[in-house]
Amino acid sequence: MTAADGPAPDGALLVVGDVVTDVVARHRGPLAPATDTAASIRTLPGGAGANAACWAARSGRRDVRLLARVGAESAAWHGRELAGAGVRPLLVPDPEAPTATVIALVDPAAERTFLTDSGAALRLCPDDWSAGLLDGVAALHLSGYLFFAPPSRAAARLALRDARAAGTPVSVDPASAGFLAELGPERFLAAVAGASVLLPNADEARLLTGAPDAEAAARELSRRVPLAVVTLGADGALIAERGTVTARVAAPVVPPERRLDSTGAGDAFTGAFLAARLAGADPAEAARAGCAAGSEAVTVVGGRPPSGRPSSV
Numbered sequence: 001m002t003a004a005d006g007p008a009p010d011g012a013l014l015v016v017g018d019v020v021t022d023v024v025a026r027h028r029g030p031l032a033p034a035t036d037t038a039a040s041i042r043t044l045p046g047g048a049g050a051n052a053a054c055w056a057a058r059s060g061r062r063d064v065r066l067l068a069r070v071g072a073e074s075a076a077w078h079g080r081e082l083a084g085a086g087v088r089p090l091l092v093p094d095p096e097a098p099t100a101t102v103i104a105l106v107d108p109a110a111e112r113t114f115l116t117d118s119g120a121a122l123r124l125c126p127d128d129w130s131a132g133l134l135d136g137v138a139a140l141h142l143s144g145y146l147f148f149a150p151p152s153r154a155a156a157r158l159a160l161r162d163a164r165a166a167g168t169p170v171s172v173d174p175a176s177a178g179f180l181a182e183l184g185p186e187r188f189l190a191a192v193a194g195a196s197v198l199l200p201n202a203d204e205a206r207l208l209t210g211a212p213d214a215e216a217a218a219r220e221l222s223r224r225v226p227l228a229v230v231t232l233g234a235d236g237a238l239i240a241e242r243g244t245v246t247a248r249v250a251a252p253v254v255p256p257e258r259r260l261d262s263t264g265a266g267d268a269f270t271g272a273f274l275a276a277r278l279a280g281a282d283p284a285e286a287a288r289a290g291c292a293a294g295s296e297a298v299t300v301v302g303g304r305p306p307s308g309r310p311s312s313v
Contacts, residue, residue: 017049
C-alpha cells in the first residue's frame with residue numbers, strides 16, 4: 001500500500017505515544033522573575049499521542065486506540081478521560097515512574113513554552129508491544145516523543161517494523177524541535193525509516209533537513225518518505241510528495257481575542273488529518289480537515305477537543 005493510495009477506510013487507528021498530565025498556566029502579563037506572576041492554572045489530561053487520538057475520535061473515527069505507559073498513580077483517571085473522549089485506552093501502568101508531566105506556560109498571545117518531565121511515557125518498551133495489537137488496525141501513528149529515549153525508541157521501531165510487515169501504513173509526528181536537536185536529525189530520520197507519512201511543523205522540518213524555509217524542507221522530506229505534511233500554524237500546511245510541493249492549504253482565521261492556548265493545535269491537526277485519510281480523503285483534503293481542527297484547538301485551554309471537556313484531576 002502506498003502513501004498515494006492512503007490507508008484502508010475500514011479498521012482502527014492505533015496511536016502509540018504519550019499520555020501526559022498537563023499543568024497549563026496562562027499568564028496575562030510578562031513573567032516576573034523572583035516574585036509572583038498572576039496566572040490561571042488548570043490541571044488537564046494531555047500528551048501529543050493522546051491528544052491526537054482524541055482529536056481523531058472527535059473527527060469521526062469510531063475505532064481509535066492508544067497504547068502508552070503511564071504512572072500507576074493516575075492510570076485510572078487518564079483511562080477514564082480517554083474513554084470519555086471516544087478513545088480505547090491501552091495503558092501500561094508503571095509501578096516506578098509517575099505519569100509524564102508538562103508545565104505549559106501560555107503567554108497573552110497564546111504561545112506556549114513547555115517544561116517537560118517525561119516520567120513513564122518514555123519508559124514504554126518492547127515488552128509493552130505485541131504484533132497482535134495491529135489486528136483490525138488500518139493505520140498506525142507513532143508520536144515522535146517515543147524516539148527520544150532508548151526504551152521507547154526500541155518499542156516504536158518494533159511497532160513500525162511489524163506494521164510494515166503487515167502492510168499497515170505508519171505516520172510519525174516528530175513532536176519536538178528541542179528534543180530533535182538533542183537526538184540529531186539523521187538519527188531521528190534513520191529511526192523512522194519506513195514510515196509512510198511525516199507530520200512535522202515548520203521548525204521541525206527545517207531542523208530535520210537543514211533547509212532554509214518550510215517549502216524547501218517539505219520538498220526534501222518528501223524524498224525521504226512518500227508523503228510529507230508540514231504544518232505552518234496560522235498559515236496552514238504544505239503537502240509534498242516525491243520532491244514536489246503538491247498542495248498548500250490555508251487555515252481558518254482565528255481572531256486574536258479567541259486565541260487562548262496553542263498547546264494542542266499540532267496534535268489536533270494530526271488527529272483530524274489521520275481521521276480524514278482513513279475516511280478516504282486525499283492529502284490536501286485531509287490537511288484542510290487538520291487545519292480546521294488546529295484552528296479550533298487554539299480556542300480552548302489544553303490539548304484535548306472542546307466537547308466533553310474533562311474536569312481537572
